[in-house]
Amino acid sequence: MTEHKEENKKENWEVIRMSQDDRPKVQSWNSYWELPPASVSLPIKGCAGKTGEWRTFKPVIDQEKCIKCYFCYMYCPEGTVLVDDETGVVSYDYEYCKGCGICAEMCPKKCIEMVREV
Numbered sequence: 009m010t011e012h013k014e015e016n017k018k019e020n021w022e023v024i025r026m027s028q029d030d031r032p033k034v035q036s037w038n039s040y041w042e043l044p045p046a047s048v049s050l051p052i053k054g055c056a057g058k059t060g061e062w063r064t065f066k067p068v069i070d071q072e073k074c075i076k077c078y079f080c081y082m083y084c085p086e087g088t089v090l091v092d093d094e095t096g097v098v099s100y101d102y103e104y105c106k107g108c109g110i111c112a113e114m115c116p117k118k119c120i121e122m123v124r125e126v
């Protein structure tokens with residue numbers, strides 16, 4: 009992925025440690041790198057098999073418009089947004105992506121289209 013912004017990480021960690029009353033009422037982040045630290049879960053192959061088989065719509069990204077903010081990666085509840093370590097390019101693990109559309113909803117550039125499976 010791209011270079012980590014340590015100064016933002018520290019600043020945001022301090023924000024999330026504040027009491028609820030002291031935190032900024034509106035928190036806005038420009039990229040994945042500015043989000044406060046949080047635990048995330050990653051998918052594993054379950055007894056239900058490849059969960060991507062249930063999907064009705066699949067996310068398709070317009071790479072030309074993608075600004076590599078990685079909100080889609082951060083918000084995907086299944087951990088099925090993939091980021092190439094070398095290039096930072098976003099793709100999907102269609103074997104497990106359930107097609108919920110959260111990545112498309114959270115994308116600030118609206119460059120993820122949910123396309124009906126055929």
Ligand code: SF4
Nearest residue numbers: 084105106108109111
């Ligand atoms: S559609 Fe849902 S499960 Fe699939 S990559 Fe987007 S957020 Fe993840």
Ligand code: SF4
Nearest residue numbers: 074075077078080115
């Ligand atoms: S697809 Fe959208 S949310 Fe994901 S990295 Fe690109 S611009 Fe950000």
